[in-house]
Amino acid sequence: MPDGIGTDHQRIDGRAKVTGGARYASDVMLGNVAHAWLVTSAIARGHITGMDEAAARAVPGVLEVFSHRNMHGAVAETEFFAKGGYVGSTIRPLESDRIWHDGQIVAMVVADTLEAAREAAFRLQVEYREEQPAAGFDAAGVEVKAASEGGFEDPEVGDADRAYGNAEVKIEAEYSTPTQHHNPIELFTTTAHWVGGKLELHEGSQFVHGLKNGVAAQLGIDPADVHVVSPFVGGAFGSRGSLTQRTALVAEAARRLGRPVKLVPTRDQGFTIATYRAETRQKVKLAAGRDGKLQALVHEGWEVTSRPDPYKVGGTATTARIYACPNVRTKVNLVHADRNTPGFMRSPPELPYMFALESAMDELAVALNMDPVELRRVNDTQREPIKGLPYSSRNLVGCLDAGAKAFGWERRNPAPRSMRQGEWLVGWGMATSIYPTHIGAATARVTLLPSGHARVQTAAHDVGTGAYTAIGLAAAEGLGVSLDKVAVELGDSDLPPAPVAGGSNTTASVCNVVMKACDEIRARRAQGQQGAIEVYAENVPEGLPPEAIGKLYQGRNALGGGLEGGKQAMAAFGAIFVEVRVHERTREVRVPRAVGAFAAGRIVSPRQAHSQLTGGMIWGIGAALHETTEIDHRTARYMNDNLSEYLVPVNADIQQLDVIMLDERDSQANPLGIKGIGELGNVGTNAAVANAVFHATGTRPRHLPVRIEQLLG
Amino acid sequence: MLPLLTGTAAAQPAPATPPTESRTMDMTMEVNGQVHRLALDPRTTLLDALREHIGLTGSKKGCDQGQCGACTVLLDGRRVLGCLTLAASVGGRQVTTIEGLSRPEGALHPMQQAFLDHDAFQCGYCTPGQILSAVACVREGHAGSAEDIREYMSGNLCRCAAYPQIVAAVQQAAPQVERS
Numbered sequence: 001m002p003d004g005i006g007t008d009h010q011r012i013d014g015r016a017k018v019t020g021g022a023r024y025a026s027d028v029m030l031g032n033v034a035h036a037w038l039v040t041s042a043i044a045r046g047h048i049t050g051m052d053e054a055a056a057r058a059v060p061g062v063l064e065v066f067s068h069r070n071m072h073g074a075v076a077e078t079e080f081f082a083k084g085g086y087v088g089s090t091i092r093p094l095e096s097d098r099i100w101h102d103g104q105i106v107a108m109v110v111a112d113t114l115e116a117a118r119e120a121a122f123r124l125q126v127e128y129r130e131e132q133p134a135a136g137f138d139a140a141g142v143e144v145k146a147a148s149e150g151g152f153e154d155p156e157v158g159d160a161d162r163a164y165g166n167a168e169v170k171i172e173a174e175y176s177t178p179t180q181h182h183n184p185i186e187l188f189t190t191t192a193h194w195v196g197g198k199l200e201l202h203e204g205s206q207f208v209h210g211l212k213n214g215v216a217a218q219l220g221i222d223p224a225d226v227h228v229v230s231p232f233v234g235g236a237f238g239s240r241g242s243l244t245q246r247t248a249l250v251a252e253a254a255r256r257l258g259r260p261v262k263l264v265p266t267r268d269q270g271f272t273i274a275t276y277r278a279e280t281r282q283k284v285k286l287a288a289g290r291d292g293k294l295q296a297l298v299h300e301g302w303e304v305t306s307r308p309d310p311y312k313v314g315g316t317a318t319t320a321r322i323y324a325c326p327n328v329r330t331k332v333n334l335v336h337a338d339r340n341t342p343g344f345m346r347s348p349p350e351l352p353y354m355f356a357l358e359s360a361m362d363e364l365a366v367a368l369n370m371d372p373v374e375l376r377r378v379n380d381t382q383r384e385p386i387k388g389l390p391y392s393s394r395n396l397v398g399c400l401d402a403g404a405k406a407f408g409w410e411r412r413n414p415a416p417r418s419m420r421q422g423e424w425l426v427g428w429g430m431a432t433s434i435y436p437t438h439i440g441a442a443t444a445r446v447t448l449l450p451s452g453h454a455r456v457q458t459a460a461h462d463v464g465t466g467a468y469t470a471i472g473l474a475a476a477e478g479l480g481v482s483l484d485k486v487a488v489e490l491g492d493s494d495l496p497p498a499p500v501a502g503g504s505n506t507t508a509s510v511c512n513v514v515m516k517a518c519d520e521i522r523a524r525r526a527q528g529q530q531g532a533i534e535v536y537a538e539n540v541p542e543g544l545p546p547e548a549i550g551k552l553y554q555g556r557n558a559l560g561g562g563l564e565g566g567k568q569a570m571a572a573f574g575a576i577f578v579e580v581r582v583h584e585r586t587r588e589v590r591v592p593r594a595v596g597a598f599a600a601g602r603i604v605s606p607r608q609a610h611s612q613l614t615g616g617m618i619w620g621i622g623a624a625l626h627e628t629t630e631i632d633h634r635t636a637r638y639m640n641d642n643l644s645e646y647l648v649p650v651n652a653d654i655q656q657l658d659v660i661m662l663d664e665r666d667s668q669a670n671p672l673g674i675k676g677i678g679e680l681g682n683v684g685t686n687a688a689v690a691n692a693v694f695h696a697t698g699t700r701p702r703h704l705p706v707r708i709e710q711l712l713g
Numbered sequence: 714m715l716p717l718l719t720g721t722a723a724a725q726p727a728p729a730t731p732p733t734e735s736r737t738m739d740m741t742m743e744v745n746g747q748v749h750r751l752a753l754d755p756r757t758t759l760l761d762a763l764r765e766h767i768g769l770t771g772s773k774k775g776c777d778q779g780q781c782g783a784c785t786v787l788l789d790g791r792r793v794l795g796c797l798t799l800a801a802s803v804g805g806r807q808v809t810t811i812e813g814l815s816r817p818e819g820a821l822h823p824m825q826q827a828f829l830d831h832d833a834f835q836c837g838y839c840t841p842g843q844i845l846s847a848v849a850c851v852r853e854g855h856a857g858s859a860e861d862i863r864e865y866m867s868g869n870l871c872r873c874a875a876y877p878q879i880v881a882a883v884q885q886a887a888p889q890v891e892r893s
Contacts, residue, residue: 010829017837018825018844020771020811027770114761115754185775185783185872186838234773234838235872267776464836464873611832611875618874643780643870650867651876 004477005511005604005672012483013232013468022232025202026189026264033191034063036250036263037117039107040272041099043130044636045338048097048106050127056109059123061116066253067107068094074252075218080309080341081242086214086555088242088275089341090308094249099128100307101340102637103272105246110253110261133338135636136279136304144302147332150310153564155320155386158327160285163296167287170296171363175284176703177352178628179304180277181270181646182345186234188270190247191262192254198225199251204233205491206241207500208459212493213555218248219255223555228493236463238344239274241502246273268641275343276629278313279304280352284360292370292378294325301353302333306341310334313342315353321563322357322434324381338636344502346619347679350435351686355623355704358431358687362694372691373400373409376432376575384569392570392668395599396432399575402660403430403597407577416698424581424590427696433574433684436562437601437675439541440499441548442509446475446517447534448525454479457489460498460510465678466608467506473605474511474672478518496536497552503559504572504676507604512672513539541670542566561669568668572600572675576617576684580692587711589693591621593656594685599664601675606661609677613659616681622649623682624689628705647705740801744769745813751800759803760784760795763810771811771841775870782869785842786810792849811841814848823893824848827886828879835873843869847883851890856883 003009016022053065064070071094079085093105107124111117134141148154164170184204191202199221205211208228216223233240246263254261265273285298299319305311316330345351365372380397383390404410412428413419419426444458456475462468472486479486489495499509517537524533538549543566548558563569577595582588596617603609626647630639640646659681666673690701699711737752742762749767760777763769763786775783777796784795787809814822821829824844834840846869850856855865862883863876871879 011832013837014829014832014834015821017834017840018811018821018828019815019817020769020841021817022837023770024773024838026774027764029768029770113754114765115756183872184836184838185773185781185870186836187774187776232838233836234775235836237872264774267778267780464834466835607832608835611835611873611878614877615835615874618876622874642778643776648870648872649874649876650870651879652863652867654863654874654876657877 002480003473003483005473005602006606007473008606009469009473009483011466011469011608012472012488013462024186024232024234025191025204025230026262028191028202030191030193030260033260033262034110034112034257035114035117036108036110036253036261037121038105038265038269039109039121039124039126040269041102041104041106043099043128044102045133046099046128046130048099048126049129052125055123056120059116059120061112062120063110063112063257065107065109065124066094068096071252072096075248076220078214078217084556086210086217086243088244088343089306091306091341093245101272101338103269105273108249108253110257133636135631135633136337137281137302137335139337139633143336145334147312147314147334152312152314152332154330154332155316156329157386160296160298160327160329163327164285164287164298167295168290169367170285170287171360171367172285173360173363173702174281175356175359176281177279177355178704179279179631180345180627181629182237182239183643183646183648184235184237184239187264187267188244188246188274189264190250191260192251193260194255198227201226201228201247201251203228203230203247204236204240205230206236206461206463206502208491208493209497209552210500210555211243214243215247215251219251230491233461233463236501237346238348238502241344241500244274267643271638271641272340275341277345278311278342280313282353282356284356286360286364288364288368292368292375294323294379296327297325298329299357300331302335304335304337304339306339307336309341311342313349313352315349317564318350318434318436319353319357321384321386321569322432323379325385328385347435347683350683351623354683355686358684359690359702362429362691363700371414372430373404376400384563389567389569392568393664393666394573395662395664396573398662399573399597399599402662403575403577403595406658406660407595409577416695423584425584425696427580427582427692429688429692429695430575430577431684431687431691433576433680435504435572435676435680435683437570437572437669438503438505438559438561439508439670440505440557440559441540441544441552442498442513443496443538443549444510444513444517445496445534445536446514446521447532448479448521449532452481453485454481455487456514457495458498458510459493459495460490460506461501462490463501465501465506465612466605469608470507470604471510471514474514475518478515479521499552499559500557504678505559508670508674508676511604511674512670513537515672570669572598572677572680574598574680574684576688578688578692580689580696582693582696582711587708589625589706591655591689595658596681597660597662598680599662600677600680601664601666601669602673603661604674609661610659612678613681614657616679617657617685618649618654619682620685621689623704624686625705738801741804742800742808744808745810753800755801757800758796759798759800762800763795769810769812773838773841775839782846783839783842785846785869787845787849790852792846811844823886823889827882830885831878831882833875833878833882835875839869839871843871843879848890850883851887856887
């Protein structure tokens, strides 16, 4: 069988990755490179009052100490990405003496060697005038604003409050999810190199055209003079999508020093110089008839953000639309505190908000004395309830059936604390997963040589997602050649632009435009064209304006699809089933097995899709049991900003995981019927774990992560 | 005192308080069978020596404080963390990095092949450390069961979370690695 969409194949970039040959940003060897080391703020709010540079400058090999004293005005103000700009935070470090958050960059030391830069950074004396910071929700001095003030549309339909008042069965509960940090294993490195007035940037990126245009705007140079090189990215998860402020600083330092500058920030600096998942608090009210059919859904959220930037999680856009419910009221509130600006982290809206909804659904099932799978089945719908848009395809019921069967759900005794094995209480829980299907405007160049070899060039990104392989398989199918004859080039801003690797859109966006180019090549061959054939193609998905391509060249994303726009709602679905064991005395929680069943359109590269969904589910387990960034509320500083105290799942935390991918054909979503899967696996998994903990113990965990102390007493 | 002395390198005075004197130290290290003579700042870690001075960038920096395992290399066949090992301390011992496991265009080491077969990585950044750790895990006799592998591979974080695939890869390669 020829290679194509659906072929099980090893990663085509795999050999480079297992031999050490894959070159990540900081692996690039440049001659005469100088090394940068950051100094970050020891306070969360206030001003720098003094900086004694003498000891730092006395370290042999130090080239320069950059601070607000000599960098003021060097980096231009640019718009927040959500307002049409590029940056994930508008807080400009080294612009003034003002401190907006803990760990803000206050200086950057550059030296001939890494060791000298580090020593000098530690010898820099910074004095501050500290003001009392507001760390988060409960602090005095935070500013609360409705997200609707910034243009966010709170989904609403019917009269939820009246329906809730009249309903027979109802529950009301409050949930919270913590600050989390992406912690990709590759640090937030940047290497900048000026060659003949042009800037070459080596930085792991989820959006090379955004980085190129954004840095150009910050430095006041022509975007054509910026080249971003990012063929391999050592994990991203949302952290490398919008610009951080460090890039322009490194580029400016390299320009002034006239030699390449390489910055490898420390792990703890990564907690404060990039973004993170915002902390949320949520209230959910659900009401249903005795038959389990929802009559009212009320979901309100509060989210922490920085002082200047209105970053919004806004998961109510999804939770309002997933079940058949005639009366829905939602609201999102932003709480501005003295923190750095949060941002996208894998399944940004859905992970926290679906935790609350799917926990509440479990509580409703208990109140109804109904099986939680049956409750989801009863409330399934082929139309989202807010605008009545039809789903392009939706097979949640198929996922529930397949997952329940594989898990053995029918053997579950519904009573809490009813199942045990030795000293371990056993609990079985489940939840729904959903992720909106996005597709963006994209471009690609495909070349077919007379030898039968092909080359695909597009500035898409493989951040571990398997994009190289998926795009290669689409081209193999489109050209009728085997995958080993297809070379795929990604992650370089000199290539035709593709959207940000975010919102799980890459496979749909890029495979569709690549297929378009391949179709054109085949058509030309059918017309008798000889020799090498090169085709550049653009694709503007239905519902997006034609100028979406021009915007993409300017580094601005145009993503369509999802649940809210257009004539239909588009999403991938899943059902997650989890077994937990909670030790009767210590309350230690383990996850011996989990099953995820997913209906996510056409699966392009099954082996990599399996890894994505498995990895996503493990992220969900981590979100449920491990991950939280601890904050000292007196100082608004992070306390566990390292990988031994910020807990992520390790190999020993994970046992049996089964992923089922249902066959799904969706001709409505996009021509190839592709839905995104990179962010589907972790949605709902956190709730499934928490629901299983309730089933095991009778204690309802409403605050993540579920730690032993919540289950004692 | 730091364990600086190997081979012919001369001892230097303990680091002085400012101003620090610029100085380098001659050191020799054998990496993947090749001897390198270097003059480095004595504070240089094995990881930075490999990456910044020898040009072997397969070993990765993920935390620089011994918490993630991405810099795992073999020192006389045992796994060590490159970020917590001073370059000056490895003279006379053999360092094996990911680049030394197989020849550039030759057949892959069985563990590399197994990682490829099982898709035991996604972004690939932790992978060199995982593979070297896996080789040592087998040689230590800790690959007898999935449970053992999970425990003895837990010093290597994989944020993409390819853990089940890593366990499968180690199980596949273990018999061949034991024989090698």
